[in-house]
Amino acid sequence: ALVGAEDMVVDKTSGRLVISAYDRRAAEKAARQSKLPPPQGGLYAVSIEDLFAAHDTLEITRLVDPARIKNGLRPHGADAAHGEVAFINRGYVRAGRRWKMTPTLVRIDAAGVVMSQSVHCAANDVALGENRHVVTRDHDACGGFARYLENTFALKKSGAFFQDGAVLANKIGFANGVAPLDDGYALAATREKTVHFFTAEADGSWTAHEVAAPGSPDNLTVSDGAVIAALHPNLLRLAFNRKFGIGKAGSRIARIDPQTGAAEILFDDPKGKTFSAATVGVETARGLAIGSVTDRGVLVCKRPL
Numbered sequence: 001a002l003v004g005a006e007d008m009v010v011d012k013t014s015g016r017l018v019i020s021a022y023d024r025r026a027a028e029k030a031a032r033q034s035k036l037p038p039p040q041g042g043l044y045a046v047s048i049e050d051l052f053a054a055h056d057t058l059e060i061t062r063l064v065d066p067a068r069i070k071n072g073l074r075p076h077g078a079d080a081a082h083g084e085v086a087f088i089n090r091g092y093v094r095a096g097r098r099w100k101m102t103p104t105l106v107r108i109d110a111a112g113v114v115m116s117q118s119v120h121c122a123a124n125d126v127a128l129g130e131n132r133h134v135v136t137r138d139h140d141a142c143g144g145f146a147r148y149l150e151n152t153f154a155l156k157k158s159g160a161f162f163q164d165g166a167v168l169a170n171k172i173g174f175a176n177g178v179a180p181l182d183d184g185y186a187l188a189a190t191r192e193k194t195v196h197f198f199t200a201e202a203d204g205s206w207t208a209h210e211v212a213a214p215g216s217p218d219n220l221t222v223s224d225g226a227v228i229a230a231l232h233p234n235l236l237r238l239a240f241n242r243k244f245g246i247g248k249a250g251s252r253i254a255r256i257d258p259q260t261g262a263a264e265i266l267f268d269d270p271k272g273k274t275f276s277a278a279t280v281g282v283e284t285a286r287g288l289a290i291g292s293v294t295d296r297g298v299l300v301c302k303r304p305l
Helices: 024-033 048-053 144-152 235-244
Strands: 007-011 016-021 040-045 076-080 084-095 096-107 114-118 123-128 134-139 158-162 168-170 177-180 184-189 193-199 205-211 215-225 225-230 251-256 262-268 278-284 286-293 299-302
Touching: 007 158, 007 215, 007 278, 016 076, 016 286, 024 040, 024 084, 024 096, 024 168, 024 235, 040 048, 040 076, 048 286, 048 299, 076 177, 084 123, 096 123, 134 177, 158 177, 168 184, 168 193, 177 225, 184 215, 193 215, 225 278, 251 278, 251 286, 262 278, 262 286
Parallel strands: 007 076, 076 123, 123 177, 177 215, 215 278
Antiparallel strands: 007 016, 016 040, 076 084, 084 096, 096 114, 123 134, 134 158, 158 168, 177 184, 184 193, 193 205, 215 225, 225 251, 251 262, 278 286, 286 299
């Protein structure tokens, strides 16, 4: 069974749902303890109609052979647009007795050509635009005491950056998911319980505003101009579940209006009894599909016909 479907996005070109998944907890444990490379994951696609017609099990299609990805295939944040699929890949390289996570941005064009480039050590998610892409960094520091301080005091040192180095957002409290809008971008600030919106102006500048979220936002997707946000009701529960496999973490999905800031709860499971640690929600005409960083499979909530 698929474990850790951390991010999903609808590929409008093909009409498929793209799923980015790897067992993050198992990979991190192996990186600390094993001489062998940490286990890999996969980038998958599935027909939306097939997904909502399925009952207990469903076969999905690999979009890329793991052998083609340097340092192993472990997709994290992903996006699909203009016939291209892109994702932050968390590769591992040997560093002394342990394995060091070294992320890259991987892009696969319509012809199946794989391109890869180095990104910041804390790269988290990617949003594809027509001419350039945005990558988020959930931390500024790459480790050690500086990262400990960021985590302990919720320091606002993360952000979102274009591939040419231009800044979209900086001094954000754990910049996480990012999604392209018709006129800009939406950015999740997990430690702020806020979604930041950036609108492009004619002179090339950006106008920004914030919307409070009913939880700590993770990955974002877009549906008919609204932002579908996966929200963590309790970050402490999430930390114990994600890091140590202790207990279950709550799951919440909300639809947020970028203009009014109004939030409508679509799915709420604050103790994770049905589905634990949801990190992404995708709304389609058939219903809602939800993925998790630690749980198994994908949760499907069908609309009444």
